[in-house]
Amino acid sequence: MSAHVDTAGGPLRVALLGCGVVGSSVARLLLANADDLAARVGRPLELVGIAVRRLGRDRAGLPQELFTTDAEELVTRADVVVEVIGGIEPARGLILRAIEHGASVVTANKALLADDGPKLYAAADAAGVDLYYEAAVAGAIPLLRPMRESLAGDDVRRVLGIVNGTTNYVLDKMDSTGSGFSDAVAQAQSLGYAEADPTADVEGFDAAAKAAILASLAFHTRVRAHDVHREGITEVSAADVRAAAEMDCVVKLLAICELAPSGDAPNGNGKNGHAGQGVSVRVHPAMIPRTHPLAGVREAFNAVFVEADAAGQLMFYGPGAGGDPTASAVLGDVVAVARHRVVGGLGPRESAYAELPVLPMGRARTRYYISLDVADRPGVLAAVATEFARHEVSIQQVRQSVHEADPDRGDADAPGAELVIVTHSAPDAALSGTVEALARLDAVRGVTSVMRVEGD
Template sequence: MSEGGGVAVSNPVRVALLGCGTVGSEVVRRLIEDSEELAARVGAPIEIAGIAVRRPDKHPELPQHLLTADAGELVESDVDVVVELIGGIEPVRGWLLTALRKGKSVVTGNKALLSEYGAELSEAADASGADLYYEAAVAGAIPLLRPLRESLAGDRIMRVMGIVNGTTNFILSAMDSTGAGYAETLDEATRLGYAEADPSADVDGYDAAAKAAILASLAFHSRVTAADVHREGIAGINASDIAAAKLFNRTVKLLAICERVVADDGTESVSARVHPVMIPRSHQLAGVGGAFNAVYVEAEAAGELMFYGQGAGGAPTSSAVLGDLVAAARNRVAGGRGPRESAHAALPVRPMGQTPTRYHVSLDVADRPGVLAQIAQAFAVHDVSIAAVRQRDRLSTASLVIVTHLAPDAALRATVEQIGKLDVVREVVSVMRVEGEDS
């Protein structure tokens, strides 16, 4: 404390900002406009030492004396914290490793980098005593990673399941509410700015898979990379799939699902996957519409937890970035350290084929005796149990919907493949996994 009773203020915490797009410009604005409040929270002023952008002349709205096109030189300069909002792998990986090895703390929202090289970055941070924070990498403004890493550190997490990509959730929500097809809904999402000109990272599931790798790593204290995550996108979803879900009072969502799988002999593994699923409309995730994100966590002691909010956008994501920056700055001032990587469990990643799932299968079949018996036999051959059957007759064909109990995914795939070859089956109309119901 100072003699006047106020809080003693240390030397400024100097920050280098790499990238200044939608999120970065919001971070700069708030660092300037809220400087006094942030200084009070940290115990020292936060000073922007420089902002690295590709084309400084294209940013007249930023303080010109802070701009540079040389990110590498800025990282090497006299700064305490490096905030990275550029994205991508190289050359960002090299810059952040340099920063961490020199003892500079890093705040990043780079999910692609973390999902591939998170272990390398964490090892560099541990070796130098620097901090590595990345709350903004998953679910934007939603405080999610810190609860998994810190608040639930004493609990045993069994499952993390959620909507972590706003673009795909907007598309699927619109298809559900309007009955429109995928292509026209994607066009509308692009027009409204929810989808990029090249939407493949979102609609093909790459973005969600990177986030699933980060979530699984934190939840199960094991190193999981994006390559370990089974990935399927939503491009194959059509209006018929949405209508089929409605028959069973379900809706379709693209979910990231990370779970602890316990085998009969007690051994444990991690399942990490991203794919479309049908979930009951009564489930907590079913009502999450538009571009919002939500993540559902199941833990042994804490029970069921739900995290919901805006998963993208300049202002929401800047909240997560600034939260990490304040934490890193406080540690600098107080001489403390943030949480380290926890990968002690080192659980193996379970192949998708061995992961227990449930299927919803829609078939067009011949309308004659013995059809269901032949189909049931195909399920029995692969030891897959049927939970529910619904049939609708029309002229010479019938529509048959079958929902299974839990079974290894490979067995379910093999069953569907065999059914598709039966003479009594005219077409396998739709195949989708089911989540959020008792098996």
């Protein structure tokens, strides 16, 4: 593999695939900041075309002669291709075609990287070109480059963060205004923070793709989106948010990537000093204390903690989405790969040498908040505590409050109680097994709420 160096001396040709919110910002900034970008790269950057599905629309005052519907032809005449159309196809085919024709690629496509990143990395290596993707995770926040370059000599142990602005906005409004889930989603849509179909965000697919990318970088192991345990926020109720507030906590959708003992997981020995370790990657809502820095991440902002052996705990915070913020990250990558075209060299390649096993969710250690509707009679707490002991789960807190009989529940003559339990850390399999066992107890009328607790 040798770096592709452009020695012709003229402008470097940039092709843009997509002209939505992010693409139009990229195009506008490329044109408006042309002189500054040329000074930073060492050569002018010429925007030679913008591929779109349909011509004829007024797109933020951009020159109409730049637009084309022939993306396949466009990528063959560029030195740098910027892909911001999203999705798997045609993005994958266009990126591979661009690489085949010697272009370096900048992409913001987290779904594609999480689904088929290794194929793209291998193609870029074979062609001697760069593949950069800072904007694929956390918008404008410089996160991926510090992880793969600044921390290249360190060992990352854990990545914990909020990586989806839509869900953070929704949960923040549920906490700060008392809104229900549907109302908060509607607010997010009215402000442009959520798509008309918000499924990818609220069901956790977007965050899971980003978690896969983060885990792959942090632990030098190939992690794909389907390896990530994923739970969205659609089941988070106003009652759950109020319960968190009573514990002086807030609910956040967290991406958690961490090293963990592999136990008897298949191929669990690891390589290159990682014996006995595996990678745990999960996305789910969780309660975190209001004293935790992530609790103060409001609106559609993102924040990520990275914990490394030597560097300690680092926090990255900023806008996680939006046209101009994401375009800022894209242009940072464009400048980097363009400079490589001018002076030679290549950026960091895929690092998957550790080959650690990806562990099932059941092995992840976490804590649970459990709310039970129970009969108000002697022996109930003892029966509940017995189930926790049988599953080897330690109880940290217990709170009980008696409520009046409720004819709607069919217990007009039998008052009940709410039993709230917070556990110590335990394997998720043991915790979920405990909840299933509790639901079968005669004294338990219902399990009204279950949520993980993180951040202590």
